[in-house]
Amino acid sequence: MSDRIDRMGRLLVVVVGVLVAALVGWLLFVEYVTNIADLLGILLVILVAGVGLRLASGFAGSKFPQYNVAEVGVEGPITRDGGGSKPIPTGPVGATADEIVDQVEQADDDPAVDALLVHLNTPGGEVVPSDDIRNAVEAFDGPTVAYATDVCASGGYWIASGCDELWARDLSVVGSIGVIGSRPNLADLAERLGVSYEQFTAGEYKDAGTPLKQIEPEEREYLQSIIDDLYGKFVGRVSEGRELTEGEIRETEARVYLGDDAAEMGLVDSLGTKEAVKDRLEEELGEEVTVREFEPQRGPLARVGMGARTVAYAFGAGLASRIDADGLGFEFRT
Structure with a gap:
C-alpha cells in the first residue's frame, strides 16, 4: 500500500x-x-x-525514493587513489578506496536505504585501504551482503569478511587469504652497468628493501616479520567476521578456490546469481527489494584523469608496472 x-x-x-x-x-x-x-x-x-x-x-x-537497498562496487585493484599517485597505473582503474568508503557512508546516511549490497570483483590490493572499506561496511546500520562475481581474492575477501553474508557464483574465484611484500632486485643489473649504491640513512633499517643493493639476512628477517604481522591481522579479521577458527583459515595456505569449493569450506555462505541475493534481502527485510547503485561523485577534471589512466593501462602500462614505479621501497599488498 x-x-x-x-x-x-x-x-x-x-x-x-x-x-x-x-x-x-x-x-x-x-x-x-x-x-x-x-x-x-x-x-x-x-x-x-x-x-x-x-x-x-x-x-x-x-x-519518494524508489529504492531500499544500496549497491556499492569494489572492482579492480584496491588502492587509496586509483593509482593516481604513481606515474604508471598499477591496473584497471576503478573507484578508489576513499570513494568507496564515501559511498558506503552516503548509503548509511540515506533514510531510504535499509540494506547494503557490496559487489566484489577484485584481486585485492593495498592493505590499509582494504581495511578502511571493511570498517565502513562493518559500521553500516543494517543487513550487509557481499556478492562476488569473477574474483573475490585477498583484499576483496578482507572486505567481504566484514559483511553479514558472502555470496558467490559456483565459478567465482575466492580466497587468497594472505599478504605479499615485493621488491625488484636490481643489484646485479646495477653492477653490470657500473652503477653503485651509496647509503646515507639514519636508522639501521631505513633503506631495507631498496632494490639497488642485495638484501641482507637481517633485513629479510625484519621485512618478513612485517609480512607475518599483517598476515596475522588478516587471519584475525577473517576469523572474527566469518566465524572460522584461525587454524582453519591458515590451512587454506592463501590458495584460491572456486565458489562451490569455497562454500563447502565455509569461506562462502551461499551460491547464486544476483537475483538470488535480492531474494535473500527481500527475505531479510520482509518487503520487495529495489536496488540503487551508488557511484563516485567526480568532477570533470577527476573523470578525465581517471579515464587517462585507464587508457594508459590498456596500452600496456600494466606490464611495465610490474617494476616498482617509485624505483625504491618495499610494497605490501593483500
Whole structure:
C-alpha cells in the first residue's frame, strides 16, 4: 500500500512540476513577448518545461525514493587513489578506496536505504585501504551482503569478511587469504652497468628493501616479520567476521578456490546469481527489494584523469608496472 502511495506521489509531483514550468514558459515567451515569433516561443516553452521536468523528477526522487537497498562496487585493484599517485597505473582503474568508503557512508546516511549490497570483483590490493572499506561496511546500520562475481581474492575477501553474508557464483574465484611484500632486485643489473649504491640513512633499517643493493639476512628477517604481522591481522579479521577458527583459515595456505569449493569450506555462505541475493534481502527485510547503485561523485577534471589512466593501462602500462614505479621501497599488498 505504501509503495503505491509513493508511486502516486512521485507522479503527482512530476505532473505538477511540468504544468507549472509550461505555464511559466507560455507566459514569458508567448503571451507577453509579442515581438518573438510564435515558433521560437513554443520552442522556449518546451525547453523550460524540460527543465521543469528534470527538477521535478529530482525532487520527487528525493521525497519518494524508489529504492531500499544500496549497491556499492569494489572492482579492480584496491588502492587509496586509483593509482593516481604513481606515474604508471598499477591496473584497471576503478573507484578508489576513499570513494568507496564515501559511498558506503552516503548509503548509511540515506533514510531510504535499509540494506547494503557490496559487489566484489577484485584481486585485492593495498592493505590499509582494504581495511578502511571493511570498517565502513562493518559500521553500516543494517543487513550487509557481499556478492562476488569473477574474483573475490585477498583484499576483496578482507572486505567481504566484514559483511553479514558472502555470496558467490559456483565459478567465482575466492580466497587468497594472505599478504605479499615485493621488491625488484636490481643489484646485479646495477653492477653490470657500473652503477653503485651509496647509503646515507639514519636508522639501521631505513633503506631495507631498496632494490639497488642485495638484501641482507637481517633485513629479510625484519621485512618478513612485517609480512607475518599483517598476515596475522588478516587471519584475525577473517576469523572474527566469518566465524572460522584461525587454524582453519591458515590451512587454506592463501590458495584460491572456486565458489562451490569455497562454500563447502565455509569461506562462502551461499551460491547464486544476483537475483538470488535480492531474494535473500527481500527475505531479510520482509518487503520487495529495489536496488540503487551508488557511484563516485567526480568532477570533470577527476573523470578525465581517471579515464587517462585507464587508457594508459590498456596500452600496456600494466606490464611495465610490474617494476616498482617509485624505483625504491618495499610494497605490501593483500
